[in-house]
Amino acid sequence: MRVLIVEDERVIGERLERLLHEAAGGDPLQIERHETLDTARARLDGGDVDALFLDLNVNGQDGFDLLAQTTAEAFHTVVVSAHTDRAMEAFEVGVLDFVGKPFNAARLRTTLDRLRGARADHPAATLAVRSAGRIEWVPIPEVAYVRAAGSYSELVLRDGTTRPHSKTLDRLLGVLPATFERVHRSYLVRLDEVRQLRVRKGSRYSAVLASGEEVPVGRTRVEAIRARLGDG
C-alpha cells in the first residue's frame, strides 16, 4: 500500500510514519512524507497513491476546503487532526477515518484495517464528485446504485442521471452507508431501492429497483441479499 502523509509539524509527521510502519506489521507500507499540500499534489495526481493522511491545519490554512478535493479522488483520505470536534464534519464529506491527536500505533492499526476493506465508522452524507474541473456535491440519498466503469465508478442517481467518481467500487463501499450492498462484481445497490429479486434464464438473477431498472445480481451473493431484503 502506498501512503502519503501531509503534516506541517515535522516531528508529528515522523511519528505518524514511524507508527504506521509499526502498525502495518508484516504488510509493509510505502510512505512518503510532505510538509505542504503543494509538494504532495504532484505525487497525488500520479494516481498510484492508496491513502492520504492529511493534517487539517497545514501552514495555517483551514484544511476543510481541501477535503472536497481529496475525497473526490481515487485514493482514500484519512484526517489526522487535533480538532476532534470536527470529526463528524469530515466523515460526512467522505473521509475513511479521522485520527485525533495525540495518536498511537493501536489507533493507526484500526485505520489500516479500514484501508484494507473495512467500512468507515461513520458513512458519508455527501460525495464530492469532480466533473469538468469543478467539485459537485452529490447527497447520498440521491444515489440509487453504483456501477463499475473501468478503473472508476459511475453513480446512478434516482433521477436516472449519472456522475462519474474516481474511486473504485471497493473504496466507495468503504465510505457509503450500510444500506449499500455489493450485489455484483460491478454493482453496489441501495437495498431499500430493491423491489424484488427476479430469476432469469440460466439461473441468472437481477434486482428490480423502484425505478423499474434491473441490476444484475451475482449468483454467489443472492442468498445474502435475499436474507437482508427479508430483514427489511
Place this chain on the structure above:
Amino acid sequence: MRSLLFLALVLASFGEAVAQDVAEGRFRLGDDARWADPEWDDGDWDRRPLLDAPDTTGILWVRIDLTIGDLDAPGLLVSAAAAREVYWDGVRIGAAGRVGADRASEVPGPIDAVFSIPDSLAASGPHVVAIRFSTFHRPASVEGLLLRVTPFDLRAASTALYVPAVVPLLFLGGFLLVALYYGALFVADHRRTPYLLTSLLCLAVAALLVAERWRMVLGDPYDLHGVRLATIDGLTWTVGILLVGTLAIQFAVPRARTALAGVAAASGTALLAVPDHEAGAFVAFALALVAALGVTAWAVARMRPGARWALGGVLVCLAALGLAGRDFMDSAFFPAFGVLLGGLLVSLGLQTRDQRRRHEAALAEAARLEAELLKKHLQPHFLMNALTSVIEWVERDPAQGVQALEALADELRMLAEVSGERCIPMRRELALCRTHLGVMSFRHGVQFALDADVDPEAALPPAVLHTLVENAVTHNAYPPGPVTFTLREERADGRRRLTLRTPLAGAPAVAGPEGGGLRYVRARLGEVAPDRARLASGAEDGAWVTRIDLPTEADLCAS
C-alpha cells in the same frame, strides 16, 4: 446715575438707529467763561466736523447749534477723550472729570458721559451747546478728541434700547457660562487639555466683550483709553491664538506647538506692524481664523469626530469677516464668534462621546484579548499538536522529551502571567518568544532563534511579538537546520519602530485576509495607543517583515 451709564453704554454701542450725532461745531482754543453764553458771537470760530476736532493739549471750547423736538426726557451724550464741562443754553448741566489748565489740575473723566437736560431748558427748538475741554492726560496712542455729541430722548431711548442692550449681556453670560462649565469639566474629567483651552478661550472672549463694549460701565477715565485699546488688541490676539490652539490640540494636529508659535508670531507681528488699532486687530484675528480653517480642514480630511462642526463654525466666522470687512471687530465679531464657539462645542462633545465609547469598548476589548490569548493556547490545535510532539520525543529520547515538556510548561505559565497585563517590558516579551521558539524547535525539528537588538526595558503590549513569531512558524515550512528571526528597534521623533524579520520558506507569502493573529496584535496596539500605533507587514527580500510603530513609552501604557 447707573441707569444713565447703562444708557450711555447702549447708545455707544447701538445708538445710531435711534439718535442722530451732531455733525459739526465751531472750535476755539483758549478759555473764557463767557463762551458758554448762548448769545456769544462765535462767527470767527473755527468751523469743522466734530470728528475732525483740533488736536491739542490745552483748553479747547466747542459751540454747537442744535435743534431738538418735543422730548419727554431730553438727554445729551458727549463722548470725548478729554475732561469736559457741558453747558446747555449757558447753563452748566454737568462735567466728566475736571477741566484743568495743566496736567496737575486736570482730573480725567470717562470717555462716554450722558447728561440730563433740565426740563426748563428743553423746549423744542434751537439750542446752543458749549463744551469746555482739556486733554492733558490724553495718551499718545489715542488720536484726536474722539468727540461725539448726540441729543436724544432718555425715555424713548430707554424703551427702544433695552432690547438690543440684552444682546451683549446674553453673549457675556453665555461665554462666561461655557467658560465655567468647561473649567469644571477640566477639573473633574481627567484634566483634558481641550477642556481647559475651551474654558480659557471663552474667558478671553468674555474679557474682550467687556473691554470693547463696557467702557461706560467700567467708567474708565479717558487717560486710560490707550490701555483699553492695548487690552483689546491683546485680547483679540489671545482669542485668536487660543482658538487655533484649542482646535489643534483637540484634533491632535502633528507638531501643534510649532505651528501655533508660528501663528502667534504672525498674528502678533500684524498687530504691532499695522499702525491703525482697528485694522491691526482685524488682520491679527483674520490670520488666526485662516490658521483655524487650515486645522479644521485637515481634521475633516482625517475624519476626526466632530471636525465638520468645527469647520462649519470657522467658515461662518470667515464669511462674516469677509462680509463685514474692516467693521468686523465692531459689528459682527461676537455673534460670529458665538456661532464658531457653538460648532467647537458640538465637535468637542462628539469627540468626548467618541472617546468614551472607545474607552468602554477598550475595557471590554482588554478582557476579550486576555481570554483570546489564553484560549488560543488551550485550544486543541496548539495543545494537542504540542502534546503529540512531546509524546514522540518521550518515546524517542526521554531526556529530550522532558526538556520539551518543560519548555511547553514554561510557555503556558508565561502566557498566563502576561495575558492580563496591559504592557510588559521587552525582556519578558523576548523570554516568551524564545520559550515559544524552543517549543517549536522540538515540534518542527528546526533550531529556531531570535536575534534581538532592542531596549529590554521598553514597554509594549503582551504577546504581540510572540503572536508574530508564532505566525511565522505556522505559515512557513522551514527545512531542518537553524532558522533565525531578527528583531530591531529604531527611535526617532518621539516614536519607536520595531522591525521583525522572519525568513520565508516553503509556503507562498500571500497577503490574504488578516488572520486572527494579526487582529490580536492590532487590538493590543490599539488598546495602548489608539490611533497612534501602526502595524504593517509584507514580503521583502525573501523575508516577511513586520513593522510596528509606537509612541515612545513615556506616554504608552499609562492607563
